[in-house]
Amino acid sequence: LAKTTQxxxxxxxxxxxxxxxxxxxxxxxxxxxxxxxxxxSQGPRFIIQGYKTKVTNEVASLFIPADRKSSxxxxxxVSLSDTAVYYCLVVFxxxxxKSTFGDGTTLTVKP
Amino acid sequence: DSGVTQTPKHLITATxxxxxxxxxxxxxxxxxxxxxxxxxxGLQFLIQYYNGEERAKGNILERFSAQQFPDLHSELNLSSLxxxxxxxxxxxxxxxxxxxxxxxxxxxxxx
Numbered sequence: 001l002a003k004t005t006q007x008x009x010x011x012x013x014x015x016x017x018x019x020x021x022x023x024x025x026x027x028x029x030x031x032x033x034x035x036x037x038x039x040x041s042q043g044p045r046f047i048i049q050g051y052k053t054k055v056t057n058e059v060a061s062l063f064i065p066a067d068r069k070s071s072x073x074x075x076x077x078v079s080l081s082d083t084a085v086y087y088c089l090v091v092f093x094x095x096x097x098k099s100t101f102g103d104g105t106t107l108t109v110k111p
Numbered sequence: 112d113s114g115v116t117q118t119p120k121h122l123i124t125a126t127x128x129x130x131x132x133x134x135x136x137x138x139x140x141x142x143x144x145x146x147x148x149x150x151x152x153g154l155q156f157l158i159q160y161y162n163g164e165e166r167a168k169g170n171i172l173e174r175f176s177a178q179q180f181p182d183l184h185s186e187l188n189l190s191s192l193x194x195x196x197x198x199x200x201x202x203x204x205x206x207x208x209x210x211x212x213x214x215x216x217x218x219x220x221x222x
Contacts, residue, residue: 032209034209036213041199041215041216041218042215042216043113043115043201043203043213043214043215043216044154044201044203044213045113045213046209046211046212049209087154089210091208091209099156099210101146101153101154101155101156102153103153104153104154
């Protein structure tokens with residue numbers, strides 16, 4: 001299984017763009033990369049998923065280089081409510097749940 | 112609201128006891144995943160069911176078992192409980208292979 005590595009914590013200020021990188025050196029051909037946000041005492045919330053290149057939705061962008069050994073979650077213009085733990089997940093095979101969550105990155109947004 | 116319902120929200124029990132955690136997936140979702148989250152272990156994948164059948168198994172102890180019923184709800188049974196089993200247990204659901212919708216978890220405290 002692909003093991004993921006993320007920075008333990010990051011600080012930012014309101015209105016800034018935040019980029020969180022996840023390393024997944026052993027990613028397999030069929031693996032997808034998914035990012036989640038988690039607030040204390042709540043379940044993780046799906047943010048975005050990608051396989052290669054760039055994916056964008058209404059809340060974030062995901063950049064994946066050609067070798068797919070890393071990915072970067074980009075949050076534009078963060079606000080205080082974006083303070084949370086962000087997890088990178090490499091999904092083993094598109095139809096199996098055997099997946100490895102990273103340790104997560106605690107993002108703290110300051111005023 | 113993710114559409115995933117977990118009951119009970121809190122559970123306090125003694126060592127050696129057995130408990131059952133219940134999960135109702137989001138309407139239309141066929142896959143159910145169980146995760147354990149403790150302070151020192153992060154989010155650990157336990158097991159996945161797809162339309163009633165076990166699809167993938169993670170680091171699930173032999174004292175733990177799960178099943179998915181014909182109405183697609185799932186139960187996680189934890190027996191011979193130990194202090195170290197105290198954790199948040201999350202259920203997630205999806206149509207296919209990516210755990211998309213998480214419940215808010217059951218907090219288990221073993222005393």
